[in-house]
Amino acid sequence: MKDLDLIAGRQPVLELLRAGGTLKKVVLAAGITGTVIDEIEELAKKKGVFVEKKDRKHLDRLAPDLKHQGVIALGFEFRYTQLEDILSGVEKKGENPFLVLLDQIQDPQNLGAIIRTAEGVGAHGVVIPSRRSAQVTPAVFKASAGAVSFIPIAVEKNLNTLVDQLKKRGLWIFGTDALGFQLYHEADYRVPMALVLGSEGKGISRLLKEKCDYLVTIPMKGKVNSLNASAAGAVIMVEVLRQREG
Numbered sequence: 001m002k003d004l005d006l007i008a009g010r011q012p013v014l015e016l017l018r019a020g021g022t023l024k025k026v027v028l029a030a031g032i033t034g035t036v037i038d039e040i041e042e043l044a045k046k047k048g049v050f051v052e053k054k055d056r057k058h059l060d061r062l063a064p065d066l067k068h069q070g071v072i073a074l075g076f077e078f079r080y081t082q083l084e085d086i087l088s089g090v091e092k093k094g095e096n097p098f099l100v101l102l103d104q105i106q107d108p109q110n111l112g113a114i115i116r117t118a119e120g121v122g123a124h125g126v127v128i129p130s131r132r133s134a135q136v137t138p139a140v141f142k143a144s145a146g147a148v149s150f151i152p153i154a155v156e157k158n159l160n161t162l163v164d165q166l167k168k169r170g171l172w173i174f175g176t177d178a179l180g181f182q183l184y185h186e187a188d189y190r191v192p193m194a195l196v197l198g199s200e201g202k203g204i205s206r207l208l209k210e211k212c213d214y215l216v217t218i219p220m221k222g223k224v225n226s227l228n229a230s231a232a233g234a235v236i237m238v239e240v241l242r243q244r245e246g
Contacts, residue, residue: 005076007138008068010036012146016073017043019149024075025050029059032070040071078136081152083162086125087169089152096192097171098240100126101159103208104199105229108134112143113230114197119147121241126153127162127194159196163211166194173212175204176232180217187216189240197233 007013013026014036026044028037030053044051059068090097100118105111111134118126134140135155141148156162163173174187175196196212198204209215218227218235227235 005074005138006063006066007073007076007141008063008066008071009142010034010040010069010071012138012142013071013073014040014043015146016076016141016149017047017049019146022075022077022079023047023049023073025052025073027052027054027059027062027072027074029056029070030054037071076138076141078141078148078153080136080155081125083125083127083154083156086152086154090124095124096190096244097194098123098189098244099166099171099194100233100237101162101194101196102126102128102133102229103159103196103204104129104132104202105197106132106134107200108137108139109143110134110200110228110230111136112140112145112148114233115140115144115151115153116147117230117234117237119144119151121237122244123151123237123240126151127156127159128153129159130155130157160207160211163194163196163208167211167213172214174214174216174236175209175212176217176236177203177209177215178217180215182214182216184216184218184236185239187214189243193240195233195236195240197229200229 007016017040026049041051059072062072100123115126136148136153171192171194173194173196196204218232
């Protein structure tokens with residue numbers, strides 16, 4: 001069984017069902033009980049998802065490297081959102097857009113963590129490239145604590161072209177860079193904006209960095225002079241929320 005369509009664990013499966021995620025069936029270990037299990041069965045029934053009960057060894061074979069806790073969901077399918085739909089939704093709300101653009105984030109754990117933070121601070125959407133980037137898989141779903149089901153995520157072929165288009169629509173582009181000229185908390189994030197986060201090792205690509213209106217930096221004092229993408233993103237996204245909530 002490929003793990004590309006498999007979600008394991010009680011809470012991840014429950015969160016996916018709560019969020020209306022697409023599934024083919026849920027497999028439960030025979031004899032397993034508990035409040036969470038009852039809710040999983042109830043939600044699956046309401047959504048028309050087949051529930052199958054099997055010997056725990058069967059689940060071990062389905063997910064030999066995962067802590068399934070007696071619960072596995074099969075047939076996970078993530079549906080991306082069109083960027084135009086995201087922007088139209090923001091316009092209808094009468095809010096200033098806040099998008100998060102991810103430049104070649106290849107680690108699923110980092111991607112999931114960034115999506116979790118973006119959803120938590122109220123970002124309107126996340127955009128990832130179609131190439132050289134992690135896509136939304138069960139590993140990303142789990143790392144995001146289910147947040148992928150609650151925030152629109154779009155896929156674009158070329159972030160450079162996208163940034164040009166966003167600028168024409170009035171968005172300001174903020175990039176993160178260790179050598180940025182402006183401290184992250186001194187920037188004004190109350191404007192229509194997109195925050196660009198670079199890859200774990202190389203940061204934002206050169207051309208994309210040149211297209212940013214502002215390059216902000218997070219001051220560091222320790223011997224490790226930079227944060228990984230998810231940590232840096234969390235620091236700045238929380239500042240965006242702070243300023244916008246005022």
